[in-house]
Amino acid sequence: MNTLIELKHIKKDYVNGEIITPVLHDINLSIMEGEFVALMGPSGSGKSTLMHILGLLDTTTSGEYLFNGRDVAKLEKDALAIMRRNAVGFVFQAFHLLPKATVLENVMLPLVYKGVEGDERKKLAEAALTSVGLSDRMDHLPNQISGGQRQRVAIARALVNDPAVIFADEPTGNLDSVSSEQVMGILKDLNASGRTIVMVTHEPDIALHAKRVIRIKDGAVQSDTMSDSKPPLPPSTSSTPLS
Amino acid sequence: MKLSDLAKSAGQSLFQNRSRSLLTVLGIVIGIAAVILMLSIGQGAQGLILNQIADLGSDQIFVESGSSDTANGPPSPFTEQVLTLDDVDTLRRRGDFAFVGSQLISQTTVGNSEESLITSVYGVDEYQLEIFPADIATGRYFDNSDVEGYSKVAVLGEKLASELFGDQDPIGEKVTVKNTTFRVIGVLAKQGSRFFQDLDGNIYIPVTTAQRDVFGVNYVSYIAARAKGDLEEAKEEARFILRDAHKIDNPEGDLAKDDFNVSSQEDAVQTIGIVGTALSALLASIAAISLLVGGIGIMNIMLVSVTERTKEIGLRKAIGATESEILRQFLLEAVLLTFFGGLLGIMIGVGCSALIALVLTHVIDGWQLVIPPSAILLSACVSTAIGLTFGYYPAKRAARLDPIEALRYE
Structure with a gap:
């Protein structure tokens, strides 16, 4: 297994005028290919900032960030954008689907920026939607499908450019428990087929789906534990909440 | 991002908000239509007068009372x-x-x-x-x-x-x-x-x-x-x-x-030319003002659109859009808006000119419909330029949005 992500002495301060608010101090972290990591911590702990840095959306104040062996800490905005389109997929709590575009068009969007041709684009998007079980909803608009289905569309969108890692920011935060289990099932299936997943959550029962849990508190890593390697249950049989 | 995708995306966005797009661009439509109409009528009148002078022959001389100072103004009842x-x-x-x-x-x-x-x-x-x-x-x-x-x-x-x-x-x-x-x-x-x-x-x-x-x-x-x-x-x-x-x-x-003034048809032709130029300048400045107002309207709506679509911009950036891609998308929307507004204005202007010419041919002998091709070309260029000018600032604002903050925007 290769090391996909390596953080060395990462610091992040927010600067507002003369007030400097430190958010992350001296984070050291490695994530290997094929891991399923849950970042946990209370609000204000810095877990979201950490995920934004990991997801190449935010820059660091100091420290070294190696993504796939490449130092990305000092990259320009456009270079980061190009890395995001090629190597990263995002799943957000609020789905962030374009409301006036169909499900298929939403999933094709990352490929538009990647410069994939129209026919190929459609083929890849259809495959991604089929893999999340939504092949029959492609022409629907986001407001015509359920919340759980919307998040599955978002997962298909994160998946469609074949990224090295998928970042999921509270992916079940807006979902009921049944939909949550479905979404987690899909993420686990993706991980089982080799996809690296980094997920932010504050729900312990959701974090249990991950193989490794990193707890963040006051901008530092509080604990980093591997969960018991019990076999994951298929989503359809997990009828009771795990907590 | 390829140009065809860019154009498609911009076109879709305008079409999805078509009634607002139409209202936004109304200022440009009216401005351009007015330019075409005024130029058409102005040139029609000038052509008619020049034709009549040509029919009359160009070797006539006129002597009127009053020095050349007063003769160039309107006829005065006080001229001896x-x-x-x-x-x-x-x-x-x-x-x-x-x-x-x-x-x-x-x-x-x-x-x-x-x-x-x-x-x-x-x-x-x-x-x-x-x-x-x-x-x-x-x-x-x-x-x-x-x-x-x-x-x-x-x-x-x-x-x-x-x-x-x-x-x-x-x-x-x-x-x-x-x-x-x-x-x-x-x-x-x-x-x-x-x-x-x-x-x-x-x-x-x-x-x-x-x-x-x-x-x-x-x-x-x-x-x-x-x-x-x-x-x-x-x-x-x-x-x-x-x-x-x-x-x-x-x-x-x-x-x-x-105490008298001698003039010829040629002087009249020159005077008509000067009056025509002055009239054109006047019409052009009115048109410029109306197009300026139209352009500010475009800028206003584009700013509203950028604010409304903050989350969309955040998402596009998160999945890998660069600043220049976002800039081009919004700039193209503004240009498409004003370009089609200009086209619509040209069509309305030509239509109204034809209608007026149809009426005038019954009232004034020899009136002809004149639509200067240069006016159409100019209108198309000007409307595109308005889109570029007034769309740039909102597009720049969209391009500079921070993706994290944009995704959090409520």
Whole structure:
């Protein structure tokens, strides 16, 4: 297994005028290919900032960030954008689907920026939607499908450019428990087929789906534990909440 | 991101908000339509006048009372009338002109036992038709003896003849001009209008009779002549003769010292050109203001659109859109908006011009629909430029949004 992500002495301060608010101090972290990591911590702990840095959306104040062996800490905005389109997929709590575009068009969007041709684009998007079980909803608009289905569309969108890692920011935060289990099932299936997943959550029962849990508190890593390697249950049989 | 995807995305976004897009671009539509319409009407009028001048011939000279200073303004009732029939004789005797004719023009009542109306009375002489050619429908025109002998005879315009006499033959009938009775000896063929004046309602009488018996004056309104050779030389010759006749000491040829003004159709053409240019400049500035206002409207709505779509922009950036891709998307939306607004404006402008031309051809003889191709090209370019100019700032704002903050925007 290769090391996909390596953080060395990462610091992040927010600067507002003369007030400097430190958010992350001296984070050291490695994530290997094929891991399923849950970042946990209370609000204000810095877990979201950490995920934004990991997801190449935010820059660091100091420290070294190696993504796939490449130092990305000092990259320009456009270079980061190009890395995001090629190597990263995002799943957000609020789905962030374009409301006036169909499900298929939403999933094709990352490929538009990647410069994939129209026919190929459609083929890849259809495959991604089929893999999340939504092949029959492609022409629907986001407001015509359920919340759980919307998040599955978002997962298909994160998946469609074949990224090295998928970042999921509270992916079940807006979902009921049944939909949550479905979404987690899909993420686990993706991980089982080799996809690296980094997920932010504050729900312990959701974090249990991950193989490794990193707890963040006051901008530092509080604990980093591997969960018991019990076999994951298929989503359809997990009828009771795990907590 | 490929250009075709960019265009598709921008087009979709405008189409999804089509009623707002239409309202936004209305300022541009109206501005461009007005530009096309005004240019079309302006050029149509100018073309019509220039055509009429060309029909009339370009060798005519006009002498009016008043120095060149006053003559360039509107005709003033306070200008002293200094031209007389003696001046006409002097010009004929001493000058080398093809024809010299006198005109005394005034409005008064003209009537017979049944009808009475106010129209233009032209006191003219036997050279009138040589200078302003017109056909005689029935009867005859004045000859030298009518003018010399203060004859009370009249020639009617075609419309006046039918207004006074209907289908009846007017030759030999009586008409009263002011308080004097004239015998009709001829009717002119239909002439239409010239310089927006209806010529067919006029009555023509000998200038001598007009001076002595009708109006009680001893001047003429103007002297018209046709040059034999070079027009400028002929004008200079007329000035020289009249300065001598009016005892004006003006060897240096300062036109402001003269009590008369000599002009030609060419001067009129030039004046029309100057007026046309000034009018175009005025219309252009009005159009520029309306397009500026339209452009500010575009900027306003684009800013609203950027704010409304903050989350969308955040998402696009998160999945890998660069700043320049976001910039191009919003800039293209603005340009598409104004370009199609411009096209719509051109269509409406051309349509209205055609409609107005259709009406005017019935009212004004010889009116033609003119749509300058340069105006269409200019309108298309200007509307595109407005999109680029007023779309840039909102697009730049969209491009600079921070993806994390944009995704969090509520």
